[in-house]
Amino acid sequence: MDNNEVYSLFEDIKNDLKSINGKLENAPKVTNNQSGGQPTAVDLTPIKELFDSSAREHQAQTKAMLTKFAEAEVYASNRILHLLRALKESFALSSEERDTEPQEHIHRHQFDIKSNKVFSSMEHMHCQFLYVSL
Numbered sequence: 001m002d003n004n005e006v007y008s009l010f011e012d013i014k015n016d017l018k019s020i021n022g023k024l025e026n027a028p029k030v031t032n033n034q035s036g037g038q039p040t041a042v043d044l045t046p047i048k049e050l051f052d053s054s055a056r057e058h059q060a061q062t063k064a065m066l067t068k069f070a071e072a073e074v075y076a077s078n079r080i081l082h083l084l085r086a087l088k089e090s091f092a093l094s095s096e097e098r099d100t101e102p103q104e105h106i107h108r109h110q111f112d113i114k115s116n117k118v119f120s121s122m123e124h125m126h127c128q129f130l131y132v133s134l
Contacts, residue, residue, distance in 0.1 A: 012061065016054070023050050 027046055 009065070016058065020050070020054055 024047075027050065
C-alpha cells in the first residue's frame with residue numbers, strides 16, 4: 001500500500017466515526033430516573049441497529065479493500081512470473097547461441113630471442129636456476 005491509500009483509509013475511518021457520533025447524538029436520550037424503586041426499561045434497539053448498520057458498512061469496505069489488495073497481488077505476481085519466464089527464455093537463447101557458435105581462443109606468443117630484453121631476461125632466469133640448484 002502506498003501512502004495515499006493509507007491516508008484515504010484513515011480518512012474513511014475518521015469520517016465513519018464522525019457519522020456514528022452524529023447518529024448517536026441524534027438518537028433519543030435516556031434519562032436516568034432514580035426516583036422510583038422500579039427502573040424503567042430502556043429501548044436499545046435503535047442503538048443496536050446503528051451498530052449493526054455500521055458493522056455492515058465496515059465489513060463491506062473491508063471486503064472491498066481486501067479484494068483490491070488481492071487483485072494487486074495477483075497482478076504483481078503475474079508480472080513477476082512473466083518477467084522471470086522472459087529472463088529464462090533469454091538465458092536459454094543465449095546458451096543455444098553459445099552452443100552453436102563455439103568461440104576459439106588462440107593464444108600465440110612470439111619471442112624474438114635476438115632481442116636484448118628477451119636475451120637478458122633469459123640469462124637472468126638461467127643464473128637464478130643455477131644459484132638455486134647449488
